[in-house]
Amino acid sequence: MKNTAKLICTIVLTCAASLAHAQGDAARGEKKFEDCAACHSLTAGENGVGPSLAGVIGRKAATLDDYRYSPALKRSNIVWSLQTLETFIADPQKAVPANRMPYAGMTNAGERADLIAYLQKMSK
């Protein structure tokens, strides 16, 4: 009984977490995108220090023809989904060791959710 309660509790919390994840606020995320904007554009074909993020969601990592990716990212076989982006943005070097993005990571889960919601909106 106790275990069941714990299990339910865990399920509820997990759902709440993914709900929060799904409910990231794209408007707040647009503001948070300032963290990325010195290197990344949301215009297709406009690569800066980092590759364009236009249509990033659903794309396989390291597949834009006109951007030079790190070998690490090419080997990663990641497809950018809400979940893989969340993991990557939280700690890029942990997610894909030796990738070339010089960014320490976004530690706040709520901010990550907002940012991803914005990227999702802009990917449509």
Next chain:
Amino acid sequence: MATRLPPVDIVIVGMGWTGGILAKELAQTGLKIVALERGAPRSTQNDFSVPLIRDELRYSQRHDLMMDVSADTYTIRNKPSETALPMRRLGSFLPGEGVGGAGAHWNGVTWRWPDHELRIRTKYEERYGKNFVPADMPLQDWGISGPEIEPYYDKFEYTAGVSGKAGNIKGQIQKEGNPFEDPRARDYPLPPLASNLASQMFAKTAKELGYHPYVRPTANASQPYTNPDGMKIGQCQYCGFCERFGCEANAKGSPHITVIPVALRNPNVELRTYTWVTKVLKDSTGKKATGVAYVNVLTGEEMEQPADLVILSAYGLSNVHLMLLSGIGKPYDPETQTGVIGKNYAYQGGANVTLFFEGKSFNPFIATGGWGTSIDDFHTNWNFDRGPHGFVGGAYISVGGSNGRPITYRPVPPGTPQWGSDWKRATAKWYHGALTIAASAAVMPNRYNYLDLDRTYTNRFGQPLMRMTFDYKENEHKLGRHSADLVNSIARSMNPASVIPASARVEPWTVVPYQSTHNTGGTIMGTNPRNSALNKYLQSWDCHNLFVVGANVFPHNASYNPTGPVGALAYWTADAIKRYVKNPGPMVQA
């Protein structure tokens, strides 16, 4: 035979901070502008990306982004009686080369030099009398005042994305800022950077001693930032590869990510890289520049670029060299003290103490270029009485920590062997436990510190090298002793396990090791064509359609790093040139 190119309205020589600011601002006039840069094109994505840029040997030790001394260098001596010899390897200072210039690989420290520096002669005479300034010190007012240049400091700080805390907004002293600074209209565009343990310990001790510590302003962005031109600057990642490196994260205010791309959006602005300007051309009267001669360094082709207006905006020393090579203005002669080109060359002084603490971990590998905590009680503080000390100028004192890189950063206490297993053990032990308190001291002009053309040595194009005659004089020695005593006494108050004490420099200046890239003077601004090369708008007294921008216009070197006024004066001159092109002629009557 040089190829004569179609004429343009404005030619800009050198594409770093000053050339970039002038190109961006003057693009608005619609005039046809050609910018010539002797070095390579540079961008963050192609030149500064990780892991490439984190190569300490290539960039820090072998100076990959700096001036190539096999093509052109300086001959060096301490006094006129010596024979100058060419500097074959960079050391004491590191001029930039390539698009972005030294603005690509600077640390970011951005100061506002106060009114009492700009009106230095007047201020010292008012306070200490006519005899306080020694006869061999050609100390001069700049021709501008603090309030005149304030809006231009603001423009530069907002362009470069400076992080800091104002100390005086419109006369109101601000908590946590530098209380001695001149009044400013508003705060810095970004809040201060995170501070490190070493800076916090210094701030605490300084406060206990009655000083006024504040976080040093610097163009390393504490937050993501969009500047007034819409250019995006990223947040600093504290990677510790700042000075001598380009920033991989676009987080250091640099011309190649701000003013230069803005300028190049305009169809009337063209940038030509690998173009080495050898001379400013003049008409038969010698009173008007007609353009420049340059060499395409990739092909060896010689070109002439006619222009109605010439702007020299290369590294300060290169600007002086070009003026001497072009025969514009009378070269300075230290014996007769006549002539103006090459006059008032100055540099930077100072004294450092290194402290070692048991059980502290300063994590020096987490670092950014200009961060740190400073006190200005002995520099910007005009109430600091120089009278008893008998010197002009002052020193600001800081604890920073721009890097903990493996080749450069190996602090060990006195008495440690210089090699072998004991040295290895000591470097491992003290890597985390050392901090340095640094005094950055002013250097005042002296009649025997100057720049002219060498009689013996030539550069790649057969032109005479520029000769630098420089040494620290009595004023610098007095200031050095004062600074050393001061930092040693602050160090004692911090109770370290051991120290390498600061000592005032007594030996002559040499080109090794690295000291600072704060070379100033040579074509100075001023109020009078008899003792300055340029008027207050940085317009040549001799050729009214020639403007010269950079630290070479400073009549003396204050304690502060030079880039703040270099950027501000570039904006100031851009405004002047916008007026000039409508009504060409001398903007100040001689």
